[in-house]
Amino acid sequence: MEWLGLSAGLEALLALGTASMVVALYLLRPRRRRVRVPFVALWREVSANTRSERLLSKRVHLWSVLLALLIALALVAAIGDPRFGDGNSKHPVLILVDTSASMAARTGKGTRLDEAKAAARKILRGLDPGTPALVASVSATVVPETPLSDEHALLFAAIDDLRVDGPAVSLDRATSFAKARLDGVDDGRAFFITDGVNVDLRTTTALTAIPVGGAGSRENVAVTALGARRHPLDPSRLEAMVTLWNSGTRPRKVALTLVGDGRVVDTASMQLSPGERTTRVLPNLVAERELEARIEATDGIQDTLRADDIAYASVPRRRPIRVLAVTHGNLYLEAALLLDGTIELETASPADIPSTAAFDAVIFDRVSPPAPSTTPALYIVSPEETTGANFPLSPQGEVPRPRFDRTLRDHPLLAWLRLGDVNVARAALLKPDAADTVVAGDARGALLVTGTRNGAPFVTLAFDVRESDLPLRVAWPVLMLNAVDYLTERTVEELPTVHTGERVRVPASTGEATAEWTTPSGTRHAVPVIEGAAEFVPTEAGFHRIGASQGERSVGVNVDWESESGAPAPRNATAAGAEVASTAPSWPTRPWPWLAGFALLLCLVEWWTHHRRLTV
Amino acid sequence: MDTLRHHGFDPFVIELVDPDEAKDDWAGDLELVDAETGDVRVVTMTRDTLDGYRSRRAARSAALARALREKQVRHLALNIHTPLPDAIMELLRHGGLFA
DSSP states (O other): OEESSSOHHHHHHHHHHHHHHHHHHHHSOOOOEEEEESOHHHHHHHHOOSHHHHHHHHHHHHHHHHHHHHHHHHHHHHHHOEEOOOSOTTSOEEEEEEOBGGGGSEETTEEHHHHHHHHHHHHHHHSOTTOOEEEEEESSSEEESSOSBSOHHHHHHHHHTOOOOBSOOOHHHHHHHHHHHHTTOTTOEEEEEEOOTTOOGGGOSSSEEEEOOOSSOOOOEEEEEEEEEEOSSOTTSEEEEEEEEEOSSSOEEEEEEEEETTEEEEEEEEEEOTTOEEEEEEEEEOOSSEEEEEEEESSSOOOSOSGGGEEEEEOOBOOOEEEEEEESOOHHHHHHHHTSTTEEEEEEOTTSOOOSTTOSEEEEESOOOSSOOOSOEEEEOOTTTOOSSOSSSOOOSEEESOOOOEEOTTSGGGTTOOOTTOOBSEEEOOOOOTTSEEEEEOSSOEEEEEEEETTEEEEEEOSOGGGBSGGGSTHHHHHHHHHHHHHHTOOOBOOOOEETTSOEEEEOOTTOSEEEEEOTTOOEEEEEEETTEEEEOOOSOEEEEEEOTTOOEEEEEEOOHHHHTSOOOOTTSOHHHHHHHHHSOSSOSSOHHHHHHHHHHHHHHHHHHHHTTSOO | OHHHHHTTOOOEEEEEEOTTSSOTTOOEEEEEEETTTOOEEEEEEOHHHHHHHHHHHHHHHHHHHHHHHHTTOEEEEEETTSOHHHHHHHHHHHHTSOO
């Protein structure tokens, strides 16, 4: 036992002095008052009828002294703040607290994390002064929040500052951390306070598990998946796939809201049976950067876990490109390219062709290029209007009424296209090289050819579209957009669904060493750019932004609610849990409140006995 | 009393009563000194002690009055604070000498 309030010597001195003073006060009673009475024998009958009563009177006097001594000594002991220990208390203690997302679940008055904090404080209060301890948070990684320290105030502050992290808890890392910290230490102990979600505590013996979160409602609906993709035929529109999971025991009704770039873009009502997982595809959404799915209970049942009521997804991004159209004027062509908002179209007359180096692609519409193009180019040729040697494929003649009889169906230029019934009045006769690819045509000649010249890809359409019904068909803008995408090698940047704790790679400029990473809470970090991609490991759900010279990109990060939204482990799920209960001290290790309470109780006893005339 | 009556006396008992005896402000340890004999008795005075004394004293007075009445002995309880002339008149009135 140690004394924290006073030294042991001072405590003994104070106890001795107090006891002496109490005894002295009892011995040094004030002089009795003398009163004359007419017949003292009558008083004798009243005050002391029998010998046994006189003896009782002496005992009462003794009890009174003892009572006063007990009160005084209890107060003196309380002032000394004694601490009991098991004599083996200087061994280090590790307090590992699960801060994974599931710890945010409500359990009545607070959250599971609040329960875990209370358990951690209880462990700390039970430690002897001077016992070194460490507080660490455990999610995907183990983060020591304090050094191994005997300054318990520091440890209490660290416990207060614990926050729910996000990634699923890694029991292996927690175990490894505990083993590493306690390696070579005799009788060190590691406590792991967790709700047991996504953790099989029976697999470890290095940690003494303390289960929390067993109480409270189990009703919960979670958004376990959200994905967004651009519509193949209209990249300006989105499709979203949302998966909801009712992990509770009652049927639930929820309102699903999809928010695109901060604005509500769709809503839906959904009903889920107990344990049901349901997936819904919502088409025709509009968003450019970010998409959120939020659910809200409409049946009045409160969710256990609110954090899983929202999910984040990045909208696949299309790289903006600049296209130069050299034409005498072709509204069909311009209208088709203007359908894609990410294409910056400039037109030029054949007499005033600017440098093409600043463009991602050039379209020569019935115009001969002034020089062989080193920029990816689409050539729309006509047997009459095109001459010159700068075409990759110069017209060699004319083919009347050509047909799209032979097509490479799987070629990217023909994606989403069916050209078999297109009517063409005439086409130029082309002679492709052996290395070129004839994408479409008939036995007489090629109508759509692609290849490479001067290191740049090209696509040649062998007829004037005005001499066909192609511009009147849906296939026309699709063909033009396919051609631009093919020439610029532009694809939709699909970012996979990212969970907290997983490594994320975001394309970045290879010329940069670092990129700025901004978390949803606003914290900024510099992350390295490795092989053209910025890498980071998010631990927070929400939209993370990576800023680079190419522009800022947003990455939606979600907690893996499929595993984190489950119910907590029951309290008797682990043998280790029982071990904790058995190792809890059976006496108060910090007894000053009990001593003070004991003194108060004695005062109450003295008050009661006094008014019952037992001690007077 | 019987001896007095046997020898032809007509006894008259006067009981002197002090109403201030056993005052309410008596508390704690007191040394009670017998006014006649000088005997000393230490008593821890409490409410119960006072009440007990008063009831015991009242019972003793009642018993005395009852015993004297049975023996047809006249008895007068006289307040000691009664002025002497009034006390004499009271005595004569109870003694039948004065109507």
